[in-house]
Amino acid sequence: EDQVTQSPEALRLQEGESSSLNCSYTVSGLRGLFWYRQDPGKGPEFLFTLYSAGEEKEKERLKATLTKKESFLHITAPKPEDSATYLCAVQRGATNKLIFGTGTLLAVQP
Amino acid sequence: DAGVIQSPRHEVTEMGQEVTLRCKPISGHNSLFWYRQTMMRGLELLIYFNNNVPIDDSGMPEDRFSAKMPNASFSTLKIQPSEPRDSAVYFCASSPGQGEIQETQYFGPGTRLLVL
Numbered sequence: 001e002d003q004v005t006q007s008p009e010a011l012r013l014q015e016g017e018s019s020s021l022n023c024s025y026t027v028s029g030l031r032g033l034f035w036y037r038q039d040p041g042k043g044p045e046f047l048f049t050l051y052s053a054g055e056e057k058e059k060e061r062l063k064a065t066l067t068k069k070e071s072f073l074h075i076t077a078p079k080p081e082d083s084a085t086y087l088c089a090v091q092r093g094a095t096n097k098l099i100f101g102t103g104t105l106l107a108v109q110p
Numbered sequence: 111d112a113g114v115i116q117s118p119r120h121e122v123t124e125m126g127q128e129v130t131l132r133c134k135p136i137s138g139h140n141s142l143f144w145y146r147q148t149m150m151r152g153l154e155l156l157i158y159f160n161n162n163v164p165i166d167d168s169g170m171p172e173d174r175f176s177a178k179m180p181n182a183s184f185s186t187l188k189i190q191p192s193e194p195r196d197s198a199v200y201f202c203a204s205s206p207g208q209g210e211i212q213e214t215q216y217f218g219p220g221t222r223l224l225v226l
Contacts, residue, residue, distance in 0.1 A: 034215075036217075041219075041220075043217030043218050044217045046214050046215075046216065049214060089153075095166070096158060096160070096165070096205065097155055097158065097166060098215060100152055100153040100154075101152065102152040
């Protein structure tokens with residue numbers, strides 16, 4: 001059965017304190033792994049798509065990496081505005097469906 | 111682009127009443143998705159359409175839920191009769207193409223449903 005597990009469930013950082021969020025997945029025929037950011041009361045906002053092991057993508061203070069079993073979202077020198085829930089999702093072969101993890105709630109304190 | 115538009119943004123109703131949620135996808139997008147988000151289960155796909163045709167409704171919880179897409183710019187998700195356990199945030203998302211390549215889904219702001 002396809003499964004996505006995110007850890008930790010919640011993370012509190014001081015401004016400038018770098019860290020990583022983990023997304024472990026089990027899926028047959030991965031087509032893509034997606035990272036989204038969700039602010040309270042809003043819909044998920046697209047961040048990255050990774051397609052194959054070894055791939056990396058960056059956007060401002062965020063960098064996403066992918067292996068055959070997991071993905072990491074690295075946050076370098078975070079700011080309070082990076083506080084949000086970060087969601088990971090996988091898309092498997094021959095389907096347009098996304099399977100989401102339950103997310104990591106990130107709080108960055110000034 | 112206005113993005114995905116959902117209405118209403120909030121809905122409070124009583125158990126047994128019919129609820130209709132509405133979605134307008136991004137213009138030109140051919141795939142549309144309905145999700146439900148709860149604290150316990152996270153984001154779950156209910157149903158998705160390609161070119162207005164339902165492709166996979168395996169996530170629809172039961173017969174009380176139904177979804178339609180009468181044209182490329184409008185979809186509804188209906189719950190009849192509603193129950194308190196249906197309380198959740200319902201999201202609509204759309205993506206550009208036919209699903210043959212990895213495609214990004216763009217989400218609307220959601221409808222917060224509370225069934226009393």
